[in-house]
């Protein structure tokens with residue numbers, strides 16, 4: 367079975383916070399950060415699988431600290447765990463006060479991507495191998511998150527079956 371190190375999927379993105387990126391609290395708009403997260407996570411997933419991938423779920427996004435226009439924001443992303451055809455990707459968001467240099471973890475996120483073959487069907491992915499302390503911690507705790515995802519997915523499907531597809535104006 368093919369395998370790859372977590373570091374082989376690692377990628378980074380650093381950005382300034384522009385006036386058009388902030389909300390009415392003058393902090394980074396959550397939707398903007400989520401777009402950055404999905405973007406960088408999809409790159410990490412693709413680097414690991416070297417195939418087309420789709421986002422199956424954004425499992426969690428925890429906004430831990432507000433990000434201000436005086437900060438830069440640095441996102442780091444890598445594959446932490448693999449199922450048969452899916453990969454779990456972790457994104458760490460570090461904000462840095464550009465004048466003082468102080469850095470804080472401002473947000474964390476887990477996402478699941480599924481690799482697809484040429485016919486858009488799920489296809490097996492290479493196994494991931496952790497190396498650093500952080501990668502091991504994320505790898506060891508992943509089966510629990512995968513169980514939670516499976517339960518949530520089943521609940522989601524049942525809930526979707528219950529929901530009406532009628533438009534409110536029908």
Ligand SMILES: CC(=O)SCCNC(=O)CCNC(=O)[C@H](O)C(C)(C)COP(=O)(O)OP(=O)(O)OC[C@H]1O[C@@H](n2cnc3c(N)ncnc32)[C@H](O)[C@@H]1OP(=O)(O)O
Pocket residue numbers: 408419420421422423448449450451452453478480488515519
């Ligand atoms: C990069 C982008 O912007 S993509 C755009 C947004 N994403 C999309 O449009 C994807 C829409 N969804 C789909 O196409 C499908 O639901 C797929 C491809 C994600 C899954 O297809 P399914 O037919 O349900 O596949 P299947 O049941 O075989 O599951 C395949 C894998 O996906 C995982 N999976 C499926 N749905 C979810 C979910 N909601 N959350 C987490 N994992 C999931 C399964 O656990 C399985 O993983 P495993 O093989 O590692 O055990």
